[in-house]
Amino acid sequence: MAKTLADLAVGDKVKDTGSLFLGKPIIWKIADKNHSGYPTGAITLITERIIAMRCFDAKEPNNSNSDRKSYGNNRYLHSNLRQWLNSDAAAGAWYTAQHSADQAPNTANVWDGYNPYDTTAGFLNTFSAHFKAALMATTLTVAKNTVTDGGGSETVTDKIFLASNTEVGLANENSIVEGVALALFSTDASRIAYCTTEAIADSNYTSDPANNTTAWYWWLRTPYASYSRAARLVYTSGALDSGHAWSGDLGVRPLCNLNSSILVSDTVDADGCYTITWNEPPTTPPTITPPDAVYSGRTARIEWGASTDPDGDPITYQLERSYNNGAYAQVYSGAARTYDDTITTSMNTVRWRVKALDNQGNESGYITTSTISVIHNQPPEISGADGSLGVKAAAFSFAYTVTDADNDPVSVVEAVDGRVLKTYNPTLGTENMMEVSGNEWVRLNNGNHTLTVKATDTSNGSSTRTMSFVKSVDMCSFELDADSIMEMPNKPERMTIEVIREVAAGAIFTVEVCNNAFDVAPTWEDATAAVLSGLAYVFTNTVKTASKWGVNIRARIERNGAVGNCRIYGVGGYKE
Numbered sequence: 001m002a003k004t005l006a007d008l009a010v011g012d013k014v015k016d017t018g019s020l021f022l023g024k025p026i027i028w029k030i031a032d033k034n035h036s037g038y039p040t041g042a043i044t045l046i047t048e049r050i051i052a053m054r055c056f057d058a059k060e061p062n063n064s065n066s067d068r069k070s071y072g073n074n075r076y077l078h079s080n081l082r083q084w085l086n087s088d089a090a091a092g093a094w095y096t097a098q099h100s101a102d103q104a105p106n107t108a109n110v111w112d113g114y115n116p117y118d119t120t121a122g123f124l125n126t127f128s129a130h131f132k133a134a135l136m137a138t139t140l141t142v143a144k145n146t147v148t149d150g151g152g153s154e155t156v157t158d159k160i161f162l163a164s165n166t167e168v169g170l171a172n173e174n175s176i177v178e179g180v181a182l183a184l185f186s187t188d189a190s191r192i193a194y195c196t197t198e199a200i201a202d203s204n205y206t207s208d209p210a211n212n213t214t215a216w217y218w219w220l221r222t223p224y225a226s227y228s229r230a231a232r233l234v235y236t237s238g239a240l241d242s243g244h245a246w247s248g249d250l251g252v253r254p255l256c257n258l259n260s261s262i263l264v265s266d267t268v269d270a271d272g273c274y275t276i277t278w279n280e281p282p283t284t285p286p287t288i289t290p291p292d293a294v295y296s297g298r299t300a301r302i303e304w305g306a307s308t309d310p311d312g313d314p315i316t317y318q319l320e321r322s323y324n325n326g327a328y329a330q331v332y333s334g335a336a337r338t339y340d341d342t343i344t345t346s347m348n349t350v351r352w353r354v355k356a357l358d359n360q361g362n363e364s365g366y367i368t369t370s371t372i373s374v375i376h377n378q379p380p381e382i383s384g385a386d387g388s389l390g391v392k393a394a395a396f397s398f399a400y401t402v403t404d405a406d407n408d409p410v411s412v413v414e415a416v417d418g419r420v421l422k423t424y425n426p427t428l429g430t431e432n433m434m435e436v437s438g439n440e441w442v443r444l445n446n447g448n449h450t451l452t453v454k455a456t457d458t459s460n461g462s463s464t465r466t467m468s469f470v471k472s473v474d475m476c477s478f479e480l481d482a483d484s485i486m487e488m489p490n491k492p493e494r495m496t497i498e499v500i501r502e503v504a505a506g507a508i509f510t511v512e513v514c515n516n517a518f519d520v521a522p523t524w525e526d527a528t529a530a531v532l533s534g535l536a537y538v539f540t541n542t543v544k545t546a547s548k549w550g551v552n553i554r555a556r557i558e559r560n561g562a563v564g565n566c567r568i569y570g571v572g573g574y575k576e
C-alpha cells in the first residue's frame with residue numbers, strides 16, 4: 001500500500017518528477033508536520049538545497065528613501081523575490097510593480113548586474129499542474145523595519161514563501177515572533193545549505209560558491225529591523241546574518257505546504273527521494289439527460305451517467321443550471337445521479353451541466369445539455385399517483401379525474417399493455433372510469449399488466465398515469481344468457497354438445513346442461529363425460545315448471561394449480 005506524506009519523517013526527501021527548475025526535478029525536505037499556524041493537515045517542505053541565486057528586491061531609483069533608492073527594499077510584502085516565487089507566468093511576464101517606486105530586478109537594478117531575473121519565467125512555470133493545484137495557501141507573519149515601515153508586523157498569504165528568523169530557530173527580529181520554529185531547524189549545522197549544481201551553473205556570480213559542496217548564504221523573509229535596505233539571511237555557518245536587498249549573489253531556499261494525504265512511493269529513488277504519486281480526477285460523466293419537455297411551475301428531472309475514478313476514490317457530482325443564457329449556478333451537490341430542478345415562470349430557456357469530484361479535491365470536466373425552451377403552458381394533471389392496483393380476479397374499473405391549469409381542451413387515451421381501449425375528451429374536474437372488462441378482460445393472460453391514462457392538451461402538454469395490476473383468475477366459465485337459451489317444441493331427450501377449449505394438464509374441466517332452462521330453478525346435469533368422449537348426452541330430467549322446454553349449457557375450467565393456458569373459446573350443441 002502506498003505511503004502518504006503523513007507517513008514520512010521530518011528530514012525525509014520528497015520529489016515530484018513533473019515539477020522542474022533549471023531543467024531538474026526539485027528535491028524537497030520535510031521541514032515539519034502539522035506545523036503550528038500553518039494550514040491544518042499540512043506537511044511543510046523546504047528545498048533540500050539552494051535552488052538559485054537571486055536578489056531579495058531590486059534597487060528603486062525613484063524611491064524617496066535613499067537606502068532603498070540605492071540598495072533595494074527589505075519589505076517582504078513588496079519584494080521581487082516573493083512575487084517571482086508565486087508566479088507561473090512565462091518568461092518576462094511575471095513582474096508587476098508592487099508600489100509606486102518598485103522596479104524589476106533587471107541588470108541595471110541588481111548589484112553589479114549579478115543574476116538579474118526580470119526576463120526569466122516565474123518560479124512555478126515549469127511545475128506540474130498537480131503540484132501547483134496542491135499548494136496550500138499559507139498565512140505568514142512578517143516583521144517590518146522601524147525606519148520606514150513603522151515596525152511591528154504584518155501578514156502575507158502565499159503558496160511559496162521564505163522562512164523567517166523564528167522559523168529557522170534564530171533570534172526573533174526586534175522581538176517580533178514570526179511564527180514557530182520548524183522541526184527541521186535546531187542548530188547552526190541544521191541550517192547550513194549548499195547550492196544545486198544547476199544553481200551554480202545558472203549564476204553569473206563566479207567568485208563563489210566554488211562547487212555544490214561549499215556552504216552558501218540563503219535569504220529569509222525577515223527584514224533587518226534597523227534598516228530599510230537589508231534583509232536577514234542564514235550565513236554559511238548557519239548563524240544569522242543580513243545582506244543588501246539588491247544582492248543577486250545570495251541564495252534562495254523556498255518553502256511550501258502540501259496536504260498530508262498526498263501519496264508517495266513506498267521506497268526511495270536513486271536520489272534518496274520518495275516520489276509523489278498524484279491522485280487522478282474522476283472521468284467526466286458520460287451522459288446528461290434532461291426531460292423531453294420542460295414546464296414552468298413544475299420540476300424537471302435531470303439524470304446523468306456514472307463517472308469512474310482511477311484511484312477508486314468516492315465520487316460526488318455537482319449539477320449547475322443556467323437560465324435565459326445567464327451564468328451557471330450550482331443547484332445540486334451529492335452522490336445521486338438524478339435531481340428534480342424547480343422551473344419558475346421567469347425562466348424562458350434552461351440548460352444544465354454536471355461534473356464529477358473525488359474526495360481529494362480533483363474534478364472532471366463538464367458535460368452540458370443543449371439549451372431547452374421552457375414551456376409556460378401547464379400540462380394536464382391526472383389525479384392520484386403512479387402505483388399498483390394489486391391482484392385482480394375479475395373485471396374492474398379505475399377512477400381518475402383530469403384537470404388543466406390553463407383550462408385547455410384535453411384528449412385522453414386509455415390503454416392496457418399499450419393497447420388502446422378508448423380515446424375521448426373528458427369533462428375537466430369530473431371523475432372518469434376506465435373499464436377493464438368484457439372481451440378486454442378475457443383476453444388478458446394471468447400475470448402482470450400495466451394500465452395507462454395519458455392526457456394531452458392542445459399545446460401538446462401531457463401527463464401520464466401508470467398503474468400496474470396482476471391478473472390472477474383460477475377459474476373461467478361460460479353460460480348461455482337468457483336470449484341465447486335454445487327453445488324446444490317438446491322435451492329434449494338427447495343432445496350433442498361441443499365446447500371449444502384449451503385446458504392445461506391438471507386443470508378440472510366441467511360441462512353441465514339442462515333441458516328445463518326456462519324454469520326458475522333449472523335441473524343441471526353433468527355432461528362432462530359425454531363431451532370428453534364426443535358422444536351425445538341423454539337427459540335424465542323429465543319435468544319442467546315453465547311453459548316451455550329449453551336447453552342451456554354451461555362450462556367451467558378450474559386451474560387447480562395447473563400451468564398453461566386455460567380458455568373457453570365457444571360452446572354449442574344440437575338436439576338429436
